[in-house]
Structures are given as structure tokens and as C-alpha cells.
Amino acid sequence: MSEVSKIAGSGPALPASNSDWPTIRDWRKGTRDRLIAQRIGISAEDRAAWSERIGRVLAAALEPYAGRLIGFYWPFRGEYDPRGALTSMRERGSRLALPVIVERGQPLVFREWSPGSLMVQGTWKIPMPESGDSVFPDLLVVPLxxxxxxxxxxxxxxxxxxxxxxxxxERPRTIGVGFELGRLETIYPQPHDIPLEQIITER
Known part of the structure; x- marks a missing residue:
């Protein structure tokens, strides 16, 4: 049985093709809910071990971006926490930025962040910088x-x-970061979906 079939299991029907958007939308929602629940349920022991492995590989992947502007994310709903790896890049001269949802249906805005920045709760109660000019990161570290x-x-x-x-x-470089449990056979990509250049998991 494929990964998609196992995860979709008792959920929505699998799409017949990449053009079956209504079924794909339902499948994505059911799969998303299931994966988030699995991620939140990771044991403390596994989370620590997996995060340590991800952190080592992420640190190596970030090395070429010392001194550059890096966009990253504040962890949410059991996501891998990238703050340690990213904060250490500040010691290498990198600047860091976090995303801000200004309006649904619009692009994110990135604002510079450093430890001690004044933060407010944004959409889904995710902390974001309260103020600051928009910046355009050279690299985006993206949650999966x-x-x-x-x-x-x-x-x-x-x-x-x-x-x-x-x-x-200018299109930034992209690194997706997440746990291996999120690996799927396909997400049934649509014309608006943009593939990431690199994906890092504990494996």
C-alpha cells in the first residue's frame, strides 16, 4: 500500500487525476488534519532525537548563507523548531526575518527579527514582529x-x-523542513504549487 493510501485510509477518496481539484482539495484537507495530529503526537523522546538530526543537516545547509538575509518561521502545532539553528546564523552575520500575514489571499510580508524583538500575535496566534519595513530574504526556510x-x-x-x-x-532559494512522517507519494500538485529546492527531515 502506498504512503498516500495509508495516510488517506478512511479519509476522502483519492483524486482520479491532477485536474480533479474538488477531490484534491478534500483529500489535502483530510491528509493535512491527519498529519498535524500525528505530528503533535510525536513523543518527547522521538521529537528530541529527530530534531537533533534535522538541526545538524539544517546547519550545514545554512552555511552558504552566512551574512545573508534568511526568512524562517516561528514553530506552530508541533512543527520542527528552527530557532536554534537560525539564531546561531546571526553570529555568522546573517540577518533573520519572520513572515507576517497582512491579508488572506495576499503574499506574506517579511520583517526583520532578532532575539528581543517586540512580538505580537498574528493569524493562528503565531508570534510575528510588531513592526518593521518589508524585506526580501535570499533564502526561505519553510515549514512542512x-x-x-x-x-x-x-x-x-x-x-x-x-x-x-x-x-x-527575485525568487529566493528554498529549504523545506519537517518530519519524515509527512512524506507522501504525491500532493497532486496544481499549477500554482511551487516545488521547494531542498527538503530536510530526520532521515
Missing amino acids: VGFDGQGYRLGYGGGFYDRTIAAMP
Whole structure:
């Protein structure tokens, strides 16, 4: 049985093709809910071990971006926490930025962040910098709910990262970060989906 079939299991029917958007939308929602529940349920022991492995590989992947502007994410609903790896890049001269949802259906805005920045709760109660000019990161470290072997990402369904990457004046490099349990056979990519260049898991 494929990974998609196992995860979809008792959920929505599998799409017949990549053009069956209503079924794909339902399948993505059911798969997303299931993967988030699995991620939240990771044991403390496994989370620590897996996160340590991810952190080592992520640190190596970030090395070429010392001194550059890196966009990352504040962990949410059991996501891998990238703050340690990213904060250490500040010691290498990198600047860091976090996403801000200004309006649904619009691209994200990135604002610079450093430890001690004044934060407010944004959409879904995710902390974000209270103020600051918009910046355009050279690299985006992107959270994953699910992903497939072609680098396509299953996120939270808002399309923010695809919309943001497409709207940037220069396309940033992209690294997706998440746990191996999110690996899927396919997410049934659509024309608006933009594949990530690299994906890092504990494996």
C-alpha cells in the first residue's frame, strides 16, 4: 500500500487525476488534519532525537548563507523548531526575518527579527514582529505539513508561501523542513504549487 493510501485510509477518496481539484482539495484537507495530529503526537523522546538530526543537516545547509538575509518561521502545532539553528546564523552575520500575514489571499510580508524583538500575535496566534519595513530574504526556510519526492509542499491550505515566492522581485532559494512522517507519494500538485529546492527531515 502506498504512503498516500495509508495516510488517506478512511479519509476522502483519492483524486482520479491532477485536474480533479474538488477531490484534491478534500483529500489535502483530510491528509493535512491527519498529519498535524500525528505530528503533535510525536513523543518527547522521538521529537528530541529527530530534531537533533534535522538541526545538524539544517546547519550545514545554512552555511552558504552566512551574512545573508534568511526568512524562517516561528514553530506552530508541533512543527520542527528552527530557532536554534537560525539564531546561531546571526553570529555568522546573517540577518533573520519572520513572515507576517497582512491579508488572506495576499503574499506574506517579511520583517526583520532578532532575539528581543517586540512580538505580537498574528493569524493562528503565531508570534510575528510588531513592526518593521518589508524585506526580501535570499533564502526561505519553510515549514512542512506534508511533502512529496518532487519537492512539492502540503501546507495549511492558505497558499501563502506559493503566492509569496511567486511575487518576490527575485525568487529566493528554498529549504523545506519537517518530519519524515509527512512524506507522501504525491500532493497532486496544481499549477500554482511551487516545488521547494531542498527538503530536510530526520532521515
